[in-house]
Amino acid sequence: MPSFIVQFDNVRKHYQMGLVTVEALRGVSFRIAAGEYISIMGPSGCGKSTLLNLLGCLDRPTSGRYLLGEQDVSRMDDDALSAVRGTRLGFVFQSYNLIQQLTVVENIEIPLYYQDRPEAESRAVARELAARVGLADRLEHKPFELSGGQQQRVAIARALVNDPLVILADEPTGNLDSTSGAEILRLFDDLNAQGRTIIMVTHDLGVGQRSRRTIRLRDGEIESDSNPPGDFP
Amino acid sequence: MIRGLSIAQLRRTVRLGFKGLWLHRLRSLLTVLGIVFGVCSVIAMLAIGEGASHEAQEQIKNLGSQNIILRSVKPPEEQKVSERDSQSRVLQYGLTYTDVKRIRATIPGVTVVLPARIIREYAWRISRRVDCELVGTVPWYPEMRNHPVATGRFFTETDMDGRANVCVLSAEMVPALFPLEAPLGKFIRVGGNYYQVIGIMAPRARTAAAEKSAETTQVPSARVFLPLETAKLRYGETLMRRRAGSFEAERVQFHEVTVKVDQLDRVMSVAEALQRLLEYGHKKKDYAIDVPLEMLKQAEHTKRIFNIVLGSIAAISLLVGGIGIMNIMLASVTERTREIGIRRALGARRQDIVLQFLVETVILSGVGGLMGVLLGVAIPFIVTWTAGMKTIIVVWSPLLAFGISALVGVVFGLYPALRAAQMDPVEALRHE
Ligand SMILES: Nc1ncnc2c1ncn2[C@@H]1O[C@H](COP(=O)(O)OP(=O)(O)O)[C@@H](O)[C@H]1O
Numbered sequence: 001m002p003s004f005i006v007q008f009d010n011v012r013k014h015y016q017m018g019l020v021t022v023e024a025l026r027g028v029s030f031r032i033a034a035g036e037y038i039s040i041m042g043p044s045g046c047g048k049s050t051l052l053n054l055l056g057c058l059d060r061p062t063s064g065r066y067l068l069g070e071q072d073v074s075r076m077d078d079d080a081l082s083a084v085r086g087t088r089l090g091f092v093f094q095s096y097n098l099i100q101q102l103t104v105v106e107n108i109e110i111p112l113y114y115q116d117r118p119e120a121e122s123r124a125v126a127r128e129l130a131a132r133v134g135l136a137d138r139l140e141h142k143p144f145e146l147s148g149g150q151q152q153r154v155a156i157a158r159a160l161v162n163d164p165l166v167i168l169a170d171e172p173t174g175n176l177d178s179t180s181g182a183e184i185l186r187l188f189d190d191l192n193a194q195g196r197t198i199i200m201v202t203h204d205l206g207v208g209q210r211s212r213r214t215i216r217l218r219d220g221e222i223e224s225d226s227n228p229p230g231d232f233p
Numbered sequence: 234m235i236r237g238l239s240i241a242q243l244r245r246t247v248r249l250g251f252k253g254l255w256l257h258r259l260r261s262l263l264t265v266l267g268i269v270f271g272v273c274s275v276i277a278m279l280a281i282g283e284g285a286s287h288e289a290q291e292q293i294k295n296l297g298s299q300n301i302i303l304r305s306v307k308p309p310e311e312q313k314v315s316e317r318d319s320q321s322r323v324l325q326y327g328l329t330y331t332d333v334k335r336i337r338a339t340i341p342g343v344t345v346v347l348p349a350r351i352i353r354e355y356a357w358r359i360s361r362r363v364d365c366e367l368v369g370t371v372p373w374y375p376e377m378r379n380h381p382v383a384t385g386r387f388f389t390e391t392d393m394d395g396r397a398n399v400c401v402l403s404a405e406m407v408p409a410l411f412p413l414e415a416p417l418g419k420f421i422r423v424g425g426n427y428y429q430v431i432g433i434m435a436p437r438a439r440t441a442a443a444e445k446s447a448e449t450t451q452v453p454s455a456r457v458f459l460p461l462e463t464a465k466l467r468y469g470e471t472l473m474r475r476r477a478g479s480f481e482a483e484r485v486q487f488h489e490v491t492v493k494v495d496q497l498d499r500v501m502s503v504a505e506a507l508q509r510l511l512e513y514g515h516k517k518k519d520y521a522i523d524v525p526l527e528m529l530k531q532a533e534h535t536k537r538i539f540n541i542v543l544g545s546i547a548a549i550s551l552l553v554g555g556i557g558i559m560n561i562m563l564a565s566v567t568e569r570t571r572e573i574g575i576r577r578a579l580g581a582r583r584q585d586i587v588l589q590f591l592v593e594t595v596i597l598s599g600v601g602g603l604m605g606v607l608l609g610v611a612i613p614f615i616v617t618w619t620a621g622m623k624t625i626i627v628v629w630s631p632l633l634a635f636g637i638s639a640l641v642g643v644v645f646g647l648y649p650a651l652r653a654a655q656m657d658p659v660e661a662l663r664h665e
């Protein structure tokens with residue numbers, strides 16, 4: 001079997017708005033191999049966030065099939081999806097989404113907390129990752145004491161803490177100035193260089209050039225896919 | 234519902250809950266205030282009520298639950314007559330020797346009959362004066378009325394037969410008459426006669442209730458006990474009383490007769506028999522029958538009603554407290570929608586969210602309950618200290634109040650927690 005870690009097979013997502021059905025995704029199919037760095041681009045309202053939510057198992061497709069690793073996650077129940085999110089996925093959001101009353105190291109730990117990992121162990125992993133994103137001296141700080149770029153680095157550390165199959169990022173540089181934005185993108189480059197699979201929604205054409213593959217959406221359909229992986233023998 | 238929950242996880246959730254609540258100390262405190270006061274008032278009211286009813290019951294028990302007390306009462310129509318023409322009239326009423334003899338002869342199961350005469354007098358010691366009740370009674374009075382002698386002795390049959398000039402003082406008399414000396418062996422003067430003090434009764438708890446009820450059988454504090462025969466010799470059968478300008482005389486043979494029934498379960502039937510016997514022998518209603526057992530039952534009944542009322546108040550205040558907590562928790566859930574979304578995205582199951590919010594509510598109500606218990610235990614002490622009221626904290630009441638408040642936390646925390654858990658992660662993440 002080919003080592004695709006994500007397979008979307010004619011995935012549709014409809015939203016019922018009273019009498020009107022909004023077709024946010026109308027039959028999307030693609031496959032992603034391990035270690036890819038993919039940017040998803042397209043005009044506003046074309047379905048990027050919807051696609052990312054489906055990829056992130058935060059939502060279920062209306063129809064179609066989604067294989068994450070070997071698992072068909074498109075028909076899983078809520079608890080099982082929570083487990084998938086907690087063990088196989090890492091999220092980086094545009095607005096960082098750190099929990100304000102927790103410290104840096106506690107924020108990084110959250111995914112492990114829900115996997116019931118021993119406290120000492122998760123604390124150690126969280127410290128190590130904080131150091132890796134350059135925040136070793138900010139462990140006990142609260143998010144509001146950090147700059148935007150630092151907060152986003154905390155979020156990236158948090159996305160790595162459960163050693164995920166895929167990292168999903170929704171416009172991670174959208175709220176940052178260009179300098180911190182560039183730092184964050186460099187961090188993503190490093191991660192990809194170390195073998196992490198990254199799927200990033202972005203408006204930034206520069207990001208499109210960094211990533212090796214760009215999927216363009218238009219009106220809920222794939223307009224172009226710059227560099228799809230070939231079939232493995 | 235809760236699957237795969239480890240102790241470690243629960244402990245961490247509790248720690249997290251404490252931390253979160255501590256962060257908003259003031260708000261948390263205000264949230265639980267309803268519970269605090271609910272719990273506190275339950276415990277305090279229960280303690281005060283228990284104290285009051287205990288005191289009442291104690292007083293009734295002091296009369297002896299196996300006793301029936303017959304008293305002479307001036308008939309109401311006679312009172313009016315004596316007020317109208319108050320010249321030299323001798324009023325005759327009350328319990329008589331004949332009554333006592335009849336009771337002894339006809340009612341089975343009556344073991345002892347204790348007659349007493351009560352006369353209001355001044356007792357003197359040199360220049361000190363005390364307004365007191367002179368009680369002419371029999372030597373077995375202390376054991377029958379559960380009122381022991383503290384020092385010295387009570388008078389004996391010999392004193393009785395010899396019409397000895399001896400007396401026993403109630404404890405309350407001593408400081409007024411003998412502030413500096415030991416009373417035993419000393420003499421006091423009552424109505425022109427001297428009596429040697431041979432004993433002091435044990436003190437009795439004096440209460441507002443006892444002082445008000447001078448008319449009933451409760452023991453008023455200042456009493457001088459004389460042998461019945463001595464009292465008869467000194468005062469005869471007729472009691473003179475001077476009133477403004479005129480004087481009035483009453484002839485009462487016994488002011489009080491105590492009947493002791495040999496078995497507790499026969500008290501009520503003996504009381505009925507006594508009622509019939511006295512009805513037959515008296516034209517006017519110049520007597521009263523007090524049954525301490527009946528009073529005790531009444532007191533217990535009153536206490537039950539009090540407890541029901543108290544329970545209702547407690548239930549309402551805890552309900553209000555619970556609603557207060559629920560209100561704040563609902564607001565907190567809305568406020569933390571984003572946090573819920575983040576946690577769900579990072580792998581929290583619905584039950585983890587339920588647990589998180591439920592634990593917070595239970596901590597709130599538990600801590601509130603604990604504070605209420607502390608306050609509720611402190612207040613009775615303060616009441617006792619400042620108002621001099623007796624209070625009793627029943628052991629189970631703090632436990633019960635605390636248990637209920639924790640339960641309130643679970644019940645009223647469940648709905649907000651479920652609301653939090655039902656949120657759609659995508660919607661929650663989009664929430665501003
Ligand atoms: N929860 C929702 N309910 C109804 N319509 C939605 C919902 N989420 C997204 N949509 C619609 O689906 C389409 C795609 O939205 P989205 O994926 O957010 O686009 P993008 O992120 O590319 O701007 C839009 O037309 C949007 O209005």
Ligand SMILES: [Mg+2]
Nearest residue numbers: 045048049050
């Ligand atoms: Mg979007």
